[in-house]
Amino acid sequence: MPMLLGRPLRAVWLGVAILVCASPLAMAQTREVAPSYQSLLARLEQMPAAIEAAALSEAADARAQQARAIANPSLSWETENIQGSGPYRGFGNAETTVSVTQPLELFGQRSARIGAARADALATGLRSEQMRWRAAGRLAQAYSDAEAASRRYDLAAEALALSEQDARAVALLVEAGREATLRGIQARSETDAARAQLEEARAVRDAAFARLSAIAMLDAPVETLGASLLDTAPASHALDASDPLAVRIAQAEVDAAGQRLTVEQRRARPDLSASMGMRRFRETGDDAFTIGLSVSVPLFDRNRGGVRAAYADQRAAEARLTAQQQEARADRLAAEATLSASMARVRAADSGVGAAEEAYRMARVGFDAGRLSQLELRSTRASLISARNAAVEARLARVRAEIDLAGLEGRAPFGESR
Known part of the structure; x- marks a missing residue:
């Protein structure tokens, strides 16, 4: 029996890789592959939010141009001294x-109207820019969510493969009388739970891909x-001395x-x-x-x-400006700190994955040699899957931190500065 259980570790991992990768490789040619995030970002202007932002800005510019128009004159026609009595009988x-009447926009009325339209156009243009960057942030979030869901599905498939492999090993031990029947039942129960988790991960993955397809306006x-966005480290941007976009x-x-x-105020003045x-x-023919x-x-x-x-x-606008100025610096510092912490979290998670892989390898060797119990093997396997999930969560948190910082700075996440 030790000969049956003492398979080389390399062969074990090869079997896991085949179980995890065989199905995706067989379907790779039929799957629709999404463009990279940078490719989708280059098509940002074609997305509804960006089109809406451009249309709003164009409308505000058109109103500012219209505000410069001079008021139209009015033409009037009037006939007096007709159809009366005496000499005014008839039309003789x-x-x-x-006459032509032209309104005269004096007292600064026209200049005030033009100034207000220009100010509204400037504010609308800035809000439109903010809408574009928010659309880029939603795109980055949807892309990273889809990638994270895909990785969680792969991890669930790997967890199922490892659980099935461990269950087979436990079944051999039970048959040899080295483990109680209860251990075999527990192993099968863990496999069933891993299979259910795989189905749940598949549903979450499909939903995330559907949302990405909708947000990115993909044809299929x-x-x-x-391409991976979770593995992309945010580029460092020089501190912009200008005020934040908000x-x-x-x-x-x-x-x-x-x-x-x-x-x-000018409207109260006379027209x-x-x-x-x-x-x-008509009587004399004079003009x-x-x-x-x-x-x-x-x-x-x-x-x-x-x-x-x-x-x-x-006064309300001034109050909003004061509040925004006070919050801007704090939000920027908080976003930078969050991004820095998330990058450290990624490094720690990667280190934890390496340690968990080594622990599981050693536990597997000890289990095959009969020195460790099933409970110890199960614990190290759960720690390995948890560490890999933590690595995915850390990368997803890094993307979210970059999205928040990019929104404050007025740029696209993982893109060029404005």
């Missing part, structure tokens, strides 16, 4: 006037990844609120219009020019409510 003494659902957005909103306040026309005297000015009198409506509302909006 009619006076016909054709993907089933595997061609602070710049808040500042632009303050400026826009100030411009809207100016518009409301002035100039007119010029020609009058025709004469007419000129005129009209001005509104702000007697009842002085737009006081609109001005107060604009003041309140400006």
